Amino acid sequence: MLNRLLRLTLPATFVVLATACGPSGGGSSEAALEAAAAGETIPLPDFSLKDMNGKEFTKSDVEGRVVLLNFWATWCGPCKIEMPWFIDFQRKYKDRGFTVLAVSLDEDGWEVVRPFTAELKPNFPILLGDDVTAEEFGGVVALPTSFIIDKKGEIVTRHTGLVSKKEYESEIEKLL
Amino acid sequence: MKARSRNCCDFTGLAEKLTAWGCGLSLIAASGLGQFIGFSAAFIEPGPSVTLTPGATVDVPISVRIRKGYHINSNRPLEDYLIPTKLSWNAAPLVVASIDYPQAEEIRPSFSAKSLSVYSSRIVIRTRFQAPAAENDLSELKGKFRFQACNDKSCLPPKTIDVSVPVRR
Numbered sequence: 001m002l003n004r005l006l007r008l009t010l011p012a013t014f015v016v017l018a019t020a021c022g023p024s025g026g027g028s029s030e031a032a033l034e035a036a037a038a039g040e041t042i043p044l045p046d047f048s049l050k051d052m053n054g055k056e057f058t059k060s061d062v063e064g065r066v067v068l069l070n071f072w073a074t075w076c077g078p079c080k081i082e083m084p085w086f087i088d089f090q091r092k093y094k095d096r097g098f099t100v101l102a103v104s105l106d107e108d109g110w111e112v113v114r115p116f117t118a119e120l121k122p123n124f125p126i127l128l129g130d131d132v133t134a135e136e137f138g139g140v141v142a143l144p145t146s147f148i149i150d151k152k153g154e155i156v157t158r159h160t161g162l163v164s165k166k167e168y169e170s171e172i173e174k175l176l
Numbered sequence: 177m178k179a180r181s182r183n184c185c186d187f188t189g190l191a192e193k194l195t196a197w198g199c200g201l202s203l204i205a206a207s208g209l210g211q212f213i214g215f216s217a218a219f220i221e222p223g224p225s226v227t228l229t230p231g232a233t234v235d236v237p238i239s240v241r242i243r244k245g246y247h248i249n250s251n252r253p254l255e256d257y258l259i260p261t262k263l264s265w266n267a268a269p270l271v272v273a274s275i276d277y278p279q280a281e282e283i284r285p286s287f288s289a290k291s292l293s294v295y296s297s298r299i300v301i302r303t304r305f306q307a308p309a310a311e312n313d314l315s316e317l318k319g320k321f322r323f324q325a326c327n328d329k330s331c332l333p334p335k336t337i338d339v340s341v342p343v344r345r
Binding site: 073074075076077078079080081105107112116141142143144160161162 | 287330
């Protein structure tokens with residue numbers, strides 16, 4: 001399991017360090033897609049996270065659905081570009097068995113997340129995570145980080161950093 | 177998402193290693209080291225020690241190197257949601273008279289519709305301390321440097337690193 005987690009985590013590590021070694025880097029989607037193409041998927045880890053109303057979300061709540069699980073934070077500019085896309089995806093694909101789960105990693109919790117979501121008006125669950133959550137997903141080295149999970153509950157793609165709306169859309173459509 | 181702190185010397189060591197070993201080796205070294213792998217987009221450069229004269233002021237420059245491709249928010253970001261760069265001190269019995277941050281640059285990265293006030297490359301933050309009239313046995317000035325870095329695709333978690341300036345007797 002650890003080796004499989006590392007295989008999906010390594011591309012993210014490369015993104016951060018490759019950026020440090022040269023001009024600004026891009027997303028890790030290519031490498032992750034290669035891993036996915038090679039059949040290197042990993043099961044969605046067990047998780048239990050709450051939304052701002054205290055409602056608990058677990059792995060079983062998304063079983064049988066294609067999931068875009070996104071780690072973000074209010075201080076992350078690139079994360080805010082993606083949010084309106086996710087609202088579109090949720091509206092467009094919800095009835096075909098798709099859902100977005102957005103997990104905030106803000107240290108200050110709902111105090112800072114609540115005002116942001118009040119403005120955004122998301123049509124998908126916003127959950128609160130922490131370092132432990134991030135580690136359960138193999139470590140989050142930078143934000144945004146998103147996982148695409150298929151209907152069998154396997155993580156098939158990991159994106160670290162901003163990627164295009166079109167790329168997300170193409171991956172989601174393939175799995176629906 | 178909590179920042180992982182390291183002390184000034186550890187960070188300097190990491191930076192030197194990254195430079196000396198080359199990025200290829202650092203990729204391998206970093207890949208198995210946990211969630212944030214100790215990577216920092218900014219680090220404190222080693223500076224000279226300071227000499228304190230009772231009753232006098234002393235200026236202490238802190239030099240911060242920011243990795244290529246990254247920026248950190250200035251001490252006065254233009255948006256409320258951004259985390260400002262902040263240098264703070266715990267240097268009693270010295271009193272902090274002023275902390276002067278450098279002029280920020282305004283950029284508009286691809287992910288932002290608005291300009292951002294940021295620092296990049298290398299900055300120097302100058303602190304003026306007032307020493308007490310009485311002799312003291314302070315051996316170092318201790319501080320914290322907090323920042324949050326992004327490149328044009330992603331952001332790293334806010335980080336606080338220790339600052340230490342030796343006092344020459």
